[in-house]
Amino acid sequence: xxxxxxxxxxxxxxxxxxxxxxxxxxxxxxxxxxxxxxxxxxxxxxxxxxxxxxxxxxxxxxxxxxxxxxxxxxxxxxxxxxxxxxxxxxxxxxxxxxxxxxxxxxxxxxxxxxxxxxxxxxxxxxxxxxxxxxxxxxxxxxxxxxxxxxxxxxxxxxxxxxxxxxxxxxxxxxxxxxxxxxxxxxxxxxxxxxxxxxxxxxxxxxxxxxxxxxxxxxxxxxxxxxxxxxxxxxxxxxxxxxxxxxxxxxxxxxxxxxxxxxxxxxxxxxxxxxxxxxxxxxxxxxxxxxxxxxxxxxxxxxxxxxxxxxxxxxxxxxxxxxxxxxxxxxxxxxxxxxxxxxxxxxxxxxxxxxxxxxxxxxxxxxxxxxxxxxxxxxxxxxxxxxxxxxxxxxxxxxxxxxxxxxxxxxxxxxxxxxxxxxxxxxxxxxxxxxxxxxxxxxxxxxxxxxxxxxxxxxxxxxxxxxxxxxxxxxxxxxxxxxxxxxxxxxxxxxxxxxxxxxxxxxxxxxxxxxxxxxxxxxxxxxxxxxxxxxxxxxxxxxxxxxxxxxxxxxxxxxxxxxxxxxxxxxxxxxxxxxxxxxxxxxxxxxxxxxxxxxxxxxxxxxxxxxxxxxxxxx
Amino acid sequence: xxxxxxxxxxxxxxxxxxxxxxxxxxxxxxxxxxxxxxxxxxxxxxxxxxxxxxxxxxxxxxxxxxxxxxxxxxxxxxxxxxxxxxxxxxxxxxxxxxxxxxxxxxxxxxxxxxxxxxxxxxxxxxxxxxxxxxxxxxxxxxxxxxxxxxxxxxxxxxxxxxxxxxxxxxxxxxxxxxxxxxxxxxxxxxxxxxxxxxxxxxxxxxxxxxxxxxxxxxxxxxxxxxxxxxxxxxxxxxxxxxxxxxxxxxxxxxxxxxxxxxxxxxxxxxxxxxxxxxxxxxxxxxxxxxxxxxxxxxxxxxxxxxxxxxxxxxxxxxxxxxxxxxxxxxxxxxxxxxxxxxxxxxxxxxxxxxx
Numbered sequence: 025x026x027x028x029x030x031x032x033x034x035x036x037x038x039x040x041x042x043x044x045x046x047x048x049x050x051x052x053x054x055x056x057x058x059x060x061x062x063x064x065x066x067x068x069x070x071x072x073x074x075x076x077x078x079x080x081x082x083x084x085x086x087x088x089x090x091x092x093x094x095x096x097x098x099x100x101x102x103x104x105x106x107x108x109x110x111x112x113x114x115x116x117x118x119x120x121x122x123x124x125x126x127x128x129x130x131x132x133x134x135x136x137x138x139x140x141x142x143x144x145x146x147x148x149x150x151x152x153x154x155x156x157x158x159x160x161x162x163x164x165x166x167x168x169x170x171x172x173x174x175x176x177x178x179x180x181x182x183x184x185x186x187x188x189x190x191x192x193x194x195x196x197x198x199x200x201x202x203x204x205x206x207x208x209x210x211x212x213x214x215x216x217x218x219x220x221x222x223x224x225x226x227x228x229x230x231x232x233x234x235x236x237x238x239x240x241x242x243x244x245x246x247x248x249x250x251x252x253x254x255x256x257x258x259x260x261x262x263x264x265x266x267x268x269x270x271x272x273x274x275x276x277x278x279x280x281x282x283x284x285x286x287x288x289x290x291x292x293x294x295x296x297x298x299x300x301x302x303x304x305x306x307x308x309x310x311x312x313x314x315x316x317x318x319x320x321x322x323x324x325x326x327x328x329x330x331x332x333x334x335x336x337x338x339x340x341x342x343x344x345x346x347x348x349x350x351x352x353x354x355x356x357x358x359x360x361x362x363x364x365x366x367x368x369x370x371x372x373x374x375x376x377x378x379x380x381x382x383x384x385x386x387x388x389x390x391x392x393x394x395x396x397x398x399x400x401x402x403x404x405x406x407x408x409x410x411x412x413x414x415x416x417x418x419x420x421x422x423x424x425x426x427x428x429x430x431x432x433x434x435x436x437x438x439x440x441x442x443x444x445x446x447x448x449x450x451x452x453x454x455x456x457x458x459x460x461x462x463x464x465x466x467x468x469x470x471x472x473x474x475x476x477x478x479x480x481x482x483x484x485x486x487x488x489x490x491x492x493x494x495x496x497x498x499x500x501x502x503x504x505x506x507x508x509x510x511x512x513x514x515x516x517x518x519x520x521x522x523x524x525x526x527x528x529x530x531x532x533x534x535x536x537x538x539x540x541x542x543x544x545x546x547x548x549x550x551x552x553x554x555x556x557x558x559x560x561x562x563x564x565x566x567x568x569x570x571x572x573x574x575x576x577x578x579x580x581x582x583x584x585x586x587x588x589x590x591x592x593x594x595x596x597x598x599x600x601x602x603x604x605x606x607x608x609x610x611x612x613x614x615x616x617x618x619x620x621x622x623x624x625x626x627x628x629x630x631x632x633x634x635x636x637x638x639x640x641x642x
Numbered sequence: 643x644x645x646x647x648x649x650x651x652x653x654x655x656x657x658x659x660x661x662x663x664x665x666x667x668x669x670x671x672x673x674x675x676x677x678x679x680x681x682x683x684x685x686x687x688x689x690x691x692x693x694x695x696x697x698x699x700x701x702x703x704x705x706x707x708x709x710x711x712x713x714x715x716x717x718x719x720x721x722x723x724x725x726x727x728x729x730x731x732x733x734x735x736x737x738x739x740x741x742x743x744x745x746x747x748x749x750x751x752x753x754x755x756x757x758x759x760x761x762x763x764x765x766x767x768x769x770x771x772x773x774x775x776x777x778x779x780x781x782x783x784x785x786x787x788x789x790x791x792x793x794x795x796x797x798x799x800x801x802x803x804x805x806x807x808x809x810x811x812x813x814x815x816x817x818x819x820x821x822x823x824x825x826x827x828x829x830x831x832x833x834x835x836x837x838x839x840x841x842x843x844x845x846x847x848x849x850x851x852x853x854x855x856x857x858x859x860x861x862x863x864x865x866x867x868x869x870x871x872x873x874x875x876x877x878x879x880x881x882x883x884x885x886x887x888x889x890x891x892x893x894x895x896x897x898x899x900x901x902x903x904x905x906x907x908x909x910x911x912x913x914x915x916x917x918x919x920x921x922x923x924x925x926x927x928x929x930x931x932x933x934x935x936x937x938x939x940x941x942x943x944x945x946x947x948x949x950x951x952x953x954x955x956x957x958x959x960x961x962x963x964x965x966x967x968x969x970x971x972x973x974x975x976x977x978x979x980x981x982x983x984x985x986x987x988x989x990x991x992x993x994x995x996x997x
Contacts, residue, residue: 135982
């Protein structure tokens with residue numbers, strides 16, 4: 025009896041740990057809050073059942089179901105994983121739009137409730153409320169499932185598969201692709217603007233998580249030999265969420281710990297509560313659910329990072345040779361010696377500015393128009409934030425964009441970068457009409473923006489923030505991640521070298537392995553600019569890059585930007601500080617009330633009456 | 643052995659978690675409901691296929707002549723459902739709009755209110771006394787929930803998704819807290835639902851008429867509150883931009899507390915009339931009704947009270963009228979499809995502008 029009890033615990037622990045790993049990969053790592061997770065486990069359970077069961081006329085036809093193929097052992101489990109993955113596909117439509125994460129979560133929760141209702145009430149498909157029973161166990165023709173040896177073998181297989189799932193999710197999470205997933209979790213709009221395809225990443229997470237959940241359902245069904253709607257109420261998802269949150273969202277070992285503590289451990293504890301006839305019926309099970317709810321709320325309050333928090337990924341600096349640079353600290357050398365410095369960097373490896381400014385040389389020759397905007401309009405409901413704006417930005421210029429608050433500068437930048445769609449008008453970039461392109465495609469084409477509000481990925485280190493923006497990284501796809509470190513190591517070290525070079529130039533090397541969320545406001549602006557540079561832009565759209573930055577540092581940034589432009593970069597920069605505009609920007613565009621008011625250098629603009637009235641005075 | 647544990651942990655049929663449709667005994671479309679306490683387990687019961695036209699247990703349209711009257715009657719039921727739904731949806735949407743909390747525990751608090759009314763009713767009070775008590779109790783619980791849980795989390799800068807998870811945790815606490823006390827069996831109010839009467843093809847009981855009148859009064863009341871009172875204007879201002887409202891001298895924290903009190907009262911009212919209309923209820927009865935509330939709210943646009951009224955009317959009618967044409971067990975699917983389509987295609991709602 026004790027042996028059977030232990031077996032039972034082991035199999036449940038393996039199944040729950042698997043499910044928690046799948047959910048952690050979605051929720052803890054990627055920020056995909058899948059409140060319908062249990063649907064995928066259910067799908068796997070049913071798939072395994074109808075693949076293994078004989079036709080429903082067997083056993084006197086006491087249950088009715090579709091399928092009943094009576095297939096041999098590994099097929100039901102493979103089918104379970106496939107079913108979980110397939111069922112996940114339609115849900116990507118909820119994430120296809122720019123839907124708030126909490127709304128999408130509600131959609132999935134509601135789907136879980138409704139699917140349970142449908143399966144409960146519709147009998148022919150999966151035997152309705154009563155569920156399926158007498159599901160054949162793996163290889164039960166060859167071996168006797170009643171024997172302890174068989175059960176031990178089943179438990180061992182379940183644990184080995186669970187281990188395999190752990191290695192899989194760890195491999196994905198610790199790859200550059202995993203870094204992109206975590207960046208998406210931290211701030212999806214920003215990840216989008218850095219060239220990350222959110223829909224593709226979310227689809228991949230829903231499908232792989234769905235396959236893991238399905239497999240766990242298949243294994244569970246093979247063991248308990250029954251499966252019914254009562255086993256997968258929506259609240260079961262909440263139990264798994266509780267496990268992941270308590271164990272430590274984002275930490276896969278934490279997810280396993282949570283699985284052992286909550287779904288498994290919790291049950292075992294309540295087993296020892298003495299029952300008495302004086303208690304109201306259902307008291308203990310009801311209180312179990314109350315306790316699960318309490319655990320979630322209390323943990324989110326007292327220890328939101330969980331028992332085993334997501335670990336900080338420290339990336340060591342490359343060899344000292346590339347760190348020791350002539351001239352000492354980057355801040356001291358900022359300024360007119362750009363060419364000399366670029367040469368020095370080039371000699372040291374891929375940390376030079378040429379690599380930073382984008383691999384291929386700019387397509388547009390100096391002075392040619394990089395970005396052309398024609399009759400661009402953006403409406404919010406009845407408000408016209410950008411109204412019929414047309415202008416061009418020439419290659420190699422540091423163009424300023426000024427205007428009073430509410431003039432539409434940030435909206436214009438967002439429309440140019442694709443963060444917001446244009447209501448009408450066209451945006452031409454390097455001779456190509458990019459108006460219909462989403463933000464991540466524009467970023468991949470080299471048109472990269474920064475944000476007015478702090479937008480660093482808070483729970484990524486500074487270095488990870490920079491590395492997350494690297495385009496074309498071999499490890500930045502599910503495929504590349506699966507091929508392993510050996511496949512993408514070269515790209516990673518090249519990217520890291522570039523990142524370290526940037527960090528040194530902007531004097532942030534000391535903070536490289538700190539969480540970006542722990543930095544000061546000014547430092548965060550720097551991180552954002554460096555991250556944009558890591559994306560190898562041809563044109564940068566900067567939204568108040570110097571706001572909240574110490575004036576001396578602001579000048580340094582300004583000089584760096586001028587130097588970048590001298591090397592072929594094109595920059596359009598929103599800024600309120602006129603002294604900055606005077607010193608660095610030419611030409612300067614003036615916006616007021618959504619429209620473009622004037623264009624010219626600052627000296628000309630100061631002489632123009634309407635500009636002075638719109639902005640410089642009032 | 644294994645199945646036994648499974649049963650203990652997850653497999654308590656019809657008790658833990660979501661238990662299915664409330665038994666709508668007063669509806670002619672109640673159909674055969676496998677999860678209702680009356681119908682028994684489906685192991686021996688009729689399946690869905692045998693259900694259509696099953697005498698006494700359900701009704702399925704088969705003749706042409708009956709269809710028109712059935713259709714009219716379903717409109718009557720639809721209006722009643724819409725009335726219940728409108729009270730809940732307006733409460734939910736005001737809560738979300740003003741306080742920015744997507745409070746999934748709304749359904750649980752509805753049941754809490756309904757159960758308070760049941761206790762008053764058991765103690766000898768009329769169901770209408772119970773209704774007032776339910777409003778007061780739900781209002782109090784909502785205010786405490788906000789002050790004790792949601793506001794602290796929001797002050798700490800919790801993300802919207804964290805708030806939803808917290809509200810889901812609170813759903814379990816409240817819903818199963820009620821079940822721990824009530825014992826998990828379905829209960830009914832001791833009340834006389836009065837005689838039925840027909841008006842232009844609609845067949846209604848006077849209780850249902852009272853529910854509809856109550857609902858209309860609530861809608862008018864909300865309209866007057868939002869349009870003509872200082873509090874209502876402050877609520878709208880807070881909903882539009884909390885920081886700006888505070889800077890304009892509106893005491894937003896007080897407005898938010900009052901909003902929780904008000905919407906909590908609406909929640910208790912909705913829960914009690916829901917229970918009256920359903921005939922009997924248990925602690926998990928609103929799990930599905932919450933789907934309809936969310937559908938109505940998202941149809942009208944989250945945070946839009948007038949949208950929620952319209953959404954409630956559409957969803958309530960669509961739910962009941964659809965029951966004429968599809969088996970009654972699936973009538974919630976209409977609301978569900980509406981919700982998913984709105985979420986996928988136009989999450990700001992038919993009337994909404996907020997992005």
